[in-house]
Every structure is written in C-alpha cells, then in structure tokens.
C-alpha cells in the first residue's frame with residue numbers, strides 16, 4: 001500500500017485530473033472477451049455470458065506537457081464474480097490501481113491491491129475516483145490506441161483498447177467540434 005499526497009506529492013498527472021474531473025470520460029465503447037480457452041459451457045442466460053469480460057469507456061488521459069505519468073479510466077463488467085488484481089501495458093513501466101480518499105481534509109490517492117467485482121455489476125474507474133495510475137508512460141498523442149491487459153484472481157486475463165484523449169469536461173478547452 002502506498003499513499004501519495006494528492007496535492008503536494010505526486011505530480012501533474014493526478015493534480016491536473018483532480019481539477020478537471022467533473023464529467024465522465026467520453027470514449028468509444030470497446031468490448032473484449034476473455035482470452036481463456038473457449039469452453040463448451042457457452043451459456044448465455046439472462047444477461048451476459050458467465051465468461052464475459054466487458055470493458056467500456058476506456059480512456060487514457062493524454063499525458064500533459066511531456067509528463068510521463070497519467071491516469072486511465074474505464075468501466076468493467078464481468079459475467080461472474082472475480083477480483084481485478086492488476087493492469088499492465090507495453091507502453092508504460094507500471095500501472096497501479098488507485099483510489100482516492102479524504103484524509104484530514106486532503107485528497108489522497110492510495111494504491112489498491114485489488115478490486116472485488118460482482119457478476120453483472122459494472123465497476124467504474126472515472127475522474128475523481130478510482131483510476132489507473134500509469135507511470136513511465138511513453139509519449140502518447142490524442143487518438144492513439146493503447147492496449148491494456150487486466151489480470152484477475154481467477155487467472156483470466158483480458159486486453160482492452162484504450163483511447164488516448166481528455167475526459168469530456170476539458171473538451172471545450174481545445175477544439176470545438
């Protein structure tokens with residue numbers, strides 16, 4: 001467990017996203033399925049298949065001004081109970097799962113060791129809340145697609161395409177239309 005001081009300590013990636021934060025990120029919907037061996041019990045019952053791993057709103061904040069730390073957001077739904085243990089990508093040294101909490105009036109980020117996920121219930125990582133903290137990221141441009149792999153306690157993994165861009169709220173600051 002590592003705590004980072006939101007304001008003083010850890011840099012632009014997070015300080016900036018704290019300020020911008022109000023709306024949910026815009027991005028395309030990216031769906032992915034587990035790359036586990038296809039089982040013959042491919043039952044699609046009421047809602048989603050038990051094997052489903054659905055990632056949507058997958059966005060990596062465009063790194064600011066040459067900084068190599070940024071944040072990622074997504075929403076994740078599974079067809080079965082599991083626990084998200086890690087995320088990784090080829091374009092960064094390290095990704096941590098972060099949450100934010102208020103401690104003595106100071107907003108702090110803290111690394112989470114994992115996130116429990118209930119079948120059929122979306123887990124949302126979004127500005128001002130849980131996020132992927134991405135360290136040592138290579139230069140990225142708006143519109144780039146980055147593959148991020150999620151690993152679960154069950155041993156399953158799933159890779160999703162994240163779009164590089166800015167969360168919705170900042171949209172007006174750049175180009176209109």
Ligand SMILES: [Cu+2]
Pocket residue numbers: 014098109131132133
């Ligand atoms: Cu963070």
